[in-house]
Amino acid sequence: MMKSKKLLALFIIGLLSILAIGCSSEPAAAPDAEEQVASDEEAGQLVVYSNRNERFVQALLDKFTEETGIEVLALHGANPLQLVEEQNNVRADIFISNDLGALGYLHGEGLLAESNPEGIESIPTDFRADDNAYFAISARARGLIYNKDMITEEEMPKSAVDLFDAKWSEVENGYAITRGGNGGMIGHISALRYEWGDERTAEWIAAIRENAAGIYQGHGDIRRAVGAGEHSFGLVNNYYFHQQLVEPDNNNVGFIYLDQGEGEMGAVANAAGVGLVKDGPNAENAAIFLQWLLLPENQVAFVGESLELLINSAYGASYPAEVEPSIVDFGDLKVQDMPIKELGNFFEDTTTLIEDAGLDLDLR
Amino acid sequence: MDNRNITQEQLNNSGNAKVGEKNSPTLLRFFRRKWLNIWQSNPPGVGLLSLGFCIAVIMCIPIVYVIWQSVFAGTDRWMRLLDQRIPQLLWNTLSLTTVVTISTVLIGVSLAWIVIRTDIPGKKMWRWLLAMPLTIPPYVGAVTYIIVFGRSGWARDLWESSTFVISTLGEYSINIYSFWGVSFVLTMFTYPYVYLIASASLRKMNRNFEEAAYSQGLSASEVFWKVNLPLLRPAIGAGAILVALYVMGDFGAIAMLRYVTFTAAIYFQRASFDTASASVLSLVLMGLTIVILWLEARTRKKIKYYQSTNTYRKPLTLKLGKWKPFAFLYVSLVFFVSVLLPISVLLYWSKIGVEMGALDARFWGFAFNSLKVSGFAAVICMLFAMPIIYLKSRYPSIVTSIIDKLSYAGYALPGVIVALGFVFIFNNHLPMLYGTFYIVALAFVVRFLPQAMQAGEASLSLLSPRIDEAARSLGYPPWKVMLKVILPNMLPGVLAGGALVFVSSIKELPATLMLRPPGFDTLAVRVYFEASESIYHLAAPAALLIVIVSIIPVRYMLKKY
Numbered sequence: 001m002m003k004s005k006k007l008l009a010l011f012i013i014g015l016l017s018i019l020a021i022g023c024s025s026e027p028a029a030a031p032d033a034e035e036q037v038a039s040d041e042e043a044g045q046l047v048v049y050s051n052r053n054e055r056f057v058q059a060l061l062d063k064f065t066e067e068t069g070i071e072v073l074a075l076h077g078a079n080p081l082q083l084v085e086e087q088n089n090v091r092a093d094i095f096i097s098n099d100l101g102a103l104g105y106l107h108g109e110g111l112l113a114e115s116n117p118e119g120i121e122s123i124p125t126d127f128r129a130d131d132n133a134y135f136a137i138s139a140r141a142r143g144l145i146y147n148k149d150m151i152t153e154e155e156m157p158k159s160a161v162d163l164f165d166a167k168w169s170e171v172e173n174g175y176a177i178t179r180g181g182n183g184g185m186i187g188h189i190s191a192l193r194y195e196w197g198d199e200r201t202a203e204w205i206a207a208i209r210e211n212a213a214g215i216y217q218g219h220g221d222i223r224r225a226v227g228a229g230e231h232s233f234g235l236v237n238n239y240y241f242h243q244q245l246v247e248p249d250n251n252n253v254g255f256i257y258l259d260q261g262e263g264e265m266g267a268v269a270n271a272a273g274v275g276l277v278k279d280g281p282n283a284e285n286a287a288i289f290l291q292w293l294l295l296p297e298n299q300v301a302f303v304g305e306s307l308e309l310l311i312n313s314a315y316g317a318s319y320p321a322e323v324e325p326s327i328v329d330f331g332d333l334k335v336q337d338m339p340i341k342e343l344g345n346f347f348e349d350t351t352t353l354i355e356d357a358g359l360d361l362d363l364r
Numbered sequence: 365m366d367n368r369n370i371t372q373e374q375l376n377n378s379g380n381a382k383v384g385e386k387n388s389p390t391l392l393r394f395f396r397r398k399w400l401n402i403w404q405s406n407p408p409g410v411g412l413l414s415l416g417f418c419i420a421v422i423m424c425i426p427i428v429y430v431i432w433q434s435v436f437a438g439t440d441r442w443m444r445l446l447d448q449r450i451p452q453l454l455w456n457t458l459s460l461t462t463v464v465t466i467s468t469v470l471i472g473v474s475l476a477w478i479v480i481r482t483d484i485p486g487k488k489m490w491r492w493l494l495a496m497p498l499t500i501p502p503y504v505g506a507v508t509y510i511i512v513f514g515r516s517g518w519a520r521d522l523w524e525s526s527t528f529v530i531s532t533l534g535e536y537s538i539n540i541y542s543f544w545g546v547s548f549v550l551t552m553f554t555y556p557y558v559y560l561i562a563s564a565s566l567r568k569m570n571r572n573f574e575e576a577a578y579s580q581g582l583s584a585s586e587v588f589w590k591v592n593l594p595l596l597r598p599a600i601g602a603g604a605i606l607v608a609l610y611v612m613g614d615f616g617a618i619a620m621l622r623y624v625t626f627t628a629a630i631y632f633q634r635a636s637f638d639t640a641s642a643s644v645l646s647l648v649l650m651g652l653t654i655v656i657l658w659l660e661a662r663t664r665k666k667i668k669y670y671q672s673t674n675t676y677r678k679p680l681t682l683k684l685g686k687w688k689p690f691a692f693l694y695v696s697l698v699f700f701v702s703v704l705l706p707i708s709v710l711l712y713w714s715k716i717g718v719e720m721g722a723l724d725a726r727f728w729g730f731a732f733n734s735l736k737v738s739g740f741a742a743v744i745c746m747l748f749a750m751p752i753i754y755l756k757s758r759y760p761s762i763v764t765s766i767i768d769k770l771s772y773a774g775y776a777l778p779g780v781i782v783a784l785g786f787v788f789i790f791n792n793h794l795p796m797l798y799g800t801f802y803i804v805a806l807a808f809v810v811r812f813l814p815q816a817m818q819a820g821e822a823s824l825s826l827l828s829p830r831i832d833e834a835a836r837s838l839g840y841p842p843w844k845v846m847l848k849v850i851l852p853n854m855l856p857g858v859l860a861g862g863a864l865v866f867v868s869s870i871k872e873l874p875a876t877l878m879l880r881p882p883g884f885d886t887l888a889v890r891v892y893f894e895a896s897e898s899i900y901h902l903a904a905p906a907a908l909l910i911v912i913v914s915i916i917p918v919r920y921m922l923k924k925y
Contacts, residue, residue, distance in 0.1 A: 047882050054893065073883030077893070081637030089795040091882065181636050220897055228516035351636065358448060360636060363622035364541070
């Protein structure tokens, strides 16, 4: 008995000393980490989960750290459902989402907290929750990016309805879509369900799944592939078209806003924004972040390299010369009449619908 | 204790004499004898044994947890998955595993044969050059092949710049994102498993058998098929099983090449937080792994080959003659495709990356994260491996072999399953550690502990048990013998094991992706993210660093085989 007790003690001491080594080696091995620890004590940390493209978000977060001294721990590529899973063990303070539906869904689940940051009035009420638990900064519309060397504007499909037709699989090198797990795709399908009902939407998913030549993880892959002539066109958000225009080569691309004709549903819109996570570990810093983000210059920074449309176009997001002529203001666009805030109510059933269709796993 | 019992029973002087006692000394004695029989009269101390047992249990808890979850996933979910998803995934996974295993066996055995048994120029150099693909993780290999053969890769530019090629073969038609693309990439970066084991076996092969065959008038090729190949059978089996397990568990290369196997499906299900479905798929994949392990064990048991050692003579070296240029070309081609090309691509993009300032503070931060988490995992593995291998080699019995087998659970199974179990356990029961880097390091321990065990075992087998006995006779308990006497003597082996774990951890992708806390990206994770965004100038330096670090244990691997 004595022996095993002693041994257990030894074992525990051993483990503890490893932990101690693991912790103490941090500042010892990196002198700049030590400075960081020092500044942490003053300003603290902020944990941000984001499912927006890392390139757009990291620059914004770096700017925040620079100006406030608050260290940001970012988890890029996070799924909104991670917050659901962690609700008894909350880790995140802020959730940045590419899909307002995800934020609406989280709010519906009671995972976001009411907020009232200074400057919130600058966001139109259509683009924020009633209690400001989440709000949108930038907006985008879905549409088709096409390669002008391969297909002309006249030959392109003009409506989501057109994609039911198998003939589009026969265009040169076919067309591309994203995996069903993609936030933009989820929002799009939610909007179609609102417009068409589930049955027809399921048929539509089955049709594009069958007819698409490429199924990609993200929209960035699609714009590059279309630009390089790997596909004739692809289903993306409008700002990916803007991004491709800025590329040094493979930039001879055009864009079709879907369903703009008389009696058609209008382009499916979505927005990117932020939500305040309930019971996050750094609530004070989260409040600072929201307020900071609402400053006009930071709303512009939120758009950043993404080249999305700022909801407050008056703040003058500046676009590169190549893109400027192709910018279509949101006001000039025929947008589907589903309020973007509604997306959250569709989120859960939409993911099930996508899963049933098998599009959530496909890659091609 | 026993004595007092007996005396009490002897004083059995109450009214009714009691028959049959609660603490039957006979029964106790029976168990004690059984217990001693198991250990052949040499049981280890309770402390050491329970320590070993604890470690083994830790190693397999995540997996048990996944099984548990999958059982309670609900009939609906099972039916839906069985109906729609599992058949397709089974086909995808099994067809890929079969093709890659067969092609790695063909390539690995033929290379081993040429390098070990023929007079190919540069024999010594080829021996280790051909093992080099081991240093390139398949997901890095996949990135380089996407850069070269992708839909707008270098090969397309080359193809389209030559009107001759277009006129004869038509438009650029290589599709790397296909079944054959995935098979090719995986084959090129996993054949060394077969190659290394087959060459070790070929080197040890006794010349007498071949000479007997030649004297019976068999030709060189007949000797190969009838003598060498059967003797190689265990080596081929061992190599093939490593490859098959690798292919079933690989996530990075497969996801990058847009193919979906069980492992990738589990990852994506988990990424969209359908954990119940993910655990159902995990259970099927576990079953698949076990079937493969069992099949291999069974076929190996049926046939036994003995090579008597006391008449051992070194094997013959075959003259290649007119085949020399062909053999040389073949070996060079494999080397070019599996090492030279990917490394050149990485160097090319790393150069661009460095010029564009990729080696900034952020990059070194990622490198430091990799170092920290892998180093931590390596230290724990070295500590955990000790008691288990000590028990196994000094106290061989059914109990220790169970402990040993349990420790292999996380090693044989794909990393996504281990990670899935960790998510369940830590989020629900150990929230303290959830969201810290320790959880990543622990997952590495579960995945790679057997590497440290194997290395340690090799050096422990060189130490005579007499040393232990001497120490025991001087009054040390077993655990103290292990720490004070054995450990210092087997340190090189343990450290080599630690190095192996370190390198495997640096390369690890799926578990890191699933478990990393916010703000804690490693080099491997960066390679994956940057490459999937086609930002090659940021992916390449990180990948190159991983490859350079991976060169460390190759020396050890070559010595071992």
